[in-house]
Every structure is written in structure tokens, then in C-alpha cells.
Amino acid sequence: MSVRTRAFVTAAREIALDLLAPLPNRRRHTAGVAARAAELASALDLDPDVLVAAAWLHDIGYADPTVVTGFHPLDGADHLAAHGWPLAVAAQVAHHSGARFVAAARGLGERLAAYPFAEDLLSDALTYADQTVGPCGDRVSPTARHDEMLRRHGPDSWNVKVDHVRYPYLSAVAFRMEHRLALAA
Template identity: 45%
Template structure:
């Protein structure tokens, strides 16, 4: 992975989200900023995380929203339109426990077959941490506040509301593992 990947990810994400979904673009920039903070924990994998963080919500772009499920739409776009590296695409497809939301949408088998869960638990947790500690406008927040915000925005009985309630224990655990890794990192 190289700095080239991060530059390409930023250009691609901004092109898709910057003008059409400026608040989503602000969130994306905040998530990418959080990812940069994890370089000391991730070492050589840091660039991959920053690229995945920068692209994690690209599937919200109106022209890419085929299924209406942004992890799947974004991953397909990255794979099909850009031939993006498989590990990157799988991280985008599976970010923040997407399989649980895919199940709520009747897309679990489709997502799992096309984009198997990455085999790098620290990278998966790190992307959850970055996404779930960043507000919709790109600011920092506690994971508990972020989960509550998502639930409040979508409603408890919505697909996203049901998903976030089911995923919350896993989200909290992933964030906790990353915070523990950060605490053990030399300053």
C-alpha cells in the first residue's frame, strides 16, 4: 500500500460525495482523520485503513445507489469501476458490521458471497472505531453517543434502527479493543 492509494481514495470519494452529499463527505473526512491517528497501532496496514475509511460511505452517492445498501453498492463500484484491491473492497463492504444490516435487508448471502469478511480483525475493528467515533458532520464523539445518534436519526423500528440495536454490543467491543491497543502504544 502506498500514499498513492490514499490520494486515489480521497479523489474518488470526493468526486462521488463532495458535491452531492456534502455532509456525508464531511463525515468521511472525519473518519479518515481518525484512521490517520491509528498509524502507530497499524504500522504497514495504516494506508489501507485510511483508504478504506475514506471510501467507506462512497456507496451513498446517488449515482451508485443500486441496491440502496451503501456497503454493497460502494464495494461493487470500487471493484467494477476501479478494479480496486480486494482487501480494500472487502473492508468497505463489511464496515461497521454491515453483515448484520445486510441481514435486515435480505442481502446477507449476497454480501457474504461477493465480499467475504476480511481476515484481519484489527483492521476490521479499526474501521469500526473510526466510523463509530465520528459524528455525521465529521466531529469526534463517544461510541455510545454515536450509536444513540444513529438510532435517533433512523428510528428504533427502521431497518437501520433494528440493525444498530443488534450491532451495538459488537460495535462497543470493537471500539474497546482499538482503544486498548491505543492505550498500549508508545507515546
């Protein structure tokens, strides 16, 4: 990892740990996602500046100082954009883990569209890292993470309401990533 990468990722880490300090489980989850993202960046020759920084920052929208809409991917991305973070990082935060499906259902699709979405290996890697780390930072299968998320958010949540379109997307990401990882091994 280059000096530039270490500084960029260190800044993201410090911001995330500071903002998420009142949310210990979210903080542990975030640290686990960042560790998984670093592994994926190395295994798949991805840009660690963007991927690992976005992994550290992906859930800062849950922190009280960032909450505006109550939709954490958008609130996190808006916070990052307002503080001068590169659009590449803010866009990854905005769109992680199929956020566009929930945003559309909540009437926030146009606001989220301010951040360009690219369905590519980098976005797949961030989503896969998020979907393979449980709420306390432990490694889990994508299926276990999905089931846990639905239980945790509850039957009336936006996540459940869009699961019929979001889950196929998350499953496709997991399939693509596991295929790429097998080829890279």
C-alpha cells in the first residue's frame, strides 16, 4: 500500500471511528467491512484508495451528525461531498448494497442519482464486503447476512418492501464476486 493510500484510508478510518463511536456494533461492522475490502482490493487488484476508504465510510450516515433524510447511504454520501471527499468515494457510499432500490421506494431516487452509479467490480467489491460481515464485525455468508438484516430491520421496513428486487441484485453480486475470487486464487 502506497503512502498516499495509507493517508487516504487513515483519514477515512479516523472519520468513521469518530462518527460511529456512539454506535459500537456499527463501528465493529464497519471495521470488519474495511478489513474485508482491503483483502478484496489485494486479491482482485482494485484501487484500495477508493474501495477501502468507501468501506470505512459506508455507514457514517447512521451517525447523528450526518442524519438529514434518515437514509444512511444518502446521508453519508452528502456528508462526504459537503466535506470535500472525492465523488468516487461518495458515490460508492451512496450506492452500496443496492441502496438505489430502497431510495426509489422512499422517494429519494432523484437525490441519490446525484451520485453516479456504476455496476462494476469496485461497487461489487464494496457490496460484497458489506454483505459478508455481520453487525458485530464477524464474517458471515451473504445468505446469513441477508436473513439477519431482514430480521433486524423488521417486517415493515423499507428493506423488506424492496427485497423482491434488491435480493436478486445482492445475490448476483455475491455470485460474481465469488466467481472472480475463485479465478484469482
